[in-house]
Amino acid sequence: MRLPQPRSLMGQMLLAVAAALLLVQGIGALLVYRAQREGYEAGMVNAVAFRLLVETRGRDALGRMLRNDRTPFSGPPPRGFPLEFSTGTPAAVDEARDTRAEARLRRVLEEQDFQASDVVVVHRTVHADAFARAHVRQRAAHRRMDRQELADALNDHLLVVGVRRDGDGNWMVARVRSPRAANKLLQPLLVQTVLIYVVLVGAVALILRRITRPLAALTRRVEQFAVAPGSAGQLVPGGPEDMQRLIEAHNAMEARIVAMLDEKDVMLGAIGHDLKTPLAALRVRIESVEDDTERARMATTIEDIVRTLDDILSLARVGRPSDPRERTELSALVASVVEEYEDMGDPVELGDTQRIVVELRPTWMRRALRNLIGNALRYGERARVTLERDGARAVIVIDDDGPGIPADRIEDMMNPFTRGDPSRNSTTGGAGLGLALARAIADQNGGALVLSNRLSAQGRVEGLRARLELPVG
Secondary structure, three states: OOOOOOOOHHHHHHHHHHHHHHHHHHHHHHHHHHHHHHHHHHHHHHHHHHHHHHHHHOHHHHHHHHHOOOOOOOOOOOEEOOOEEEOOOOOOOOOOEOHHHHHHHHHHHHHOOOOEEEEEEEEEEHHHOHHHHHHHHHHHHHHOOOHHHHHHHHOOEEEEEEEEEOOOOOEEEEEEEOOHHHHHOHHHHHHHHHHHHHHHHHHHHHHHHHHHHHHHHHHHHHHHHHHOOOOOOOOOOOOOHHHHHHHHHHHHHHHHHHHHHHHHHHHHHHHHHHHHHHHHHHHHHHHHOOOHHHHHHHHHHHHHHHHHHHHHHHHHHOOOOOOOOEEEEHHHHHHHHHHHHHHOOOOEEEOOOOOOEEEEOHHHHHHHHHHHHHHHHHHHOOEEEEEEEEOOEEEEEEEOOOOOOOHHHOOHHHOOOOOOOHHHHOOOOOOOOHHHHHHHHHHHOOOEEEEEEEEOOOOOEEEEEEEEEEEOO
């Protein structure tokens, strides 16, 4: 199973640093632990050799051994027991022997000219060795140890060494307990690792926070600018120098974009004014045309031009609305738009609705609904409008009974100046801006427009469905 990973930059960087630190500290702790254990084991072997040589030669013969003792991390001296002489090997039949310690001890004894025909080294606990257990209990009674001290002593690690010299059938058995400190090596290593983690990860977190805080502010600003360009002041540069330069570059780019958008609005306003003035004059002058049919045709053409011009200007300005958002009862707004068509006798039906309050721009939303309902009436003969809530979204559904749209062209139909196939618009005209404007208005309010064909049980297209989805809250 794949473990979940953080998605933020700060989370991923902290995870990478923590993983690298864990690997390095783990390797370091292992090396230190092995070196420490090696030192304790060497000390225990040297202690055994010391006792064997003292028993056979006396203390005066140990000068060379003591001068050559370069055991690292020797630690406190190992604690031992009296030497035992036995006719049999100290290792049980099923007991594992420490061949590495045997080789080390044999090498130390050879350096001291102590010839041993057999060397046996095994590891036990004090409790598992009868001789050591009896000795510890006797010492505990003499020193009046409590139960916990006695239990700790019996659980100590014990190195049992048996040596048989050349030509001698008896075994000399030495026993050495490991120092208590050898059993507590992991605790300081763990404490050290935790302290390093706290210091290093904390420092990295502070640095990353200084980087990611202005980065998060820049992200929010870009998201806000994408919805409403020029709606708020520019971001104040902060963070490291590289981040400040990035924010300054974004501010400069944003200023240029806003300037171009302002210039576009001024140009569109001038175009609209310059075109509507002669169109109004033409509308007056066609009244002098005596042929009623020709006059009606000319008036219809002028109205189409005016309507297309309004759609173009609206589509160009939809990204920079001037009116503020308002909390609107969406079912009432939908019902009022449907009533407009009902008053004109158009076949528009209002189905089930729910009371949903949404923050939006009512004027633009009315425009989107009129475009969608008008599109349904133009190509599908009738329109059925419903409003429902789907999770965190309000969904307005407009169904018609038309021929639908080919599946491979549904997405293209929401692009500007794109018309449907001849079966949908050969007699209706239009500039192909209604759906594009409705989608732009939905995007402006943080929603989406989704078109799909309604299919019967037999898979036959029964009409087109437009879903206008808006976020709630």
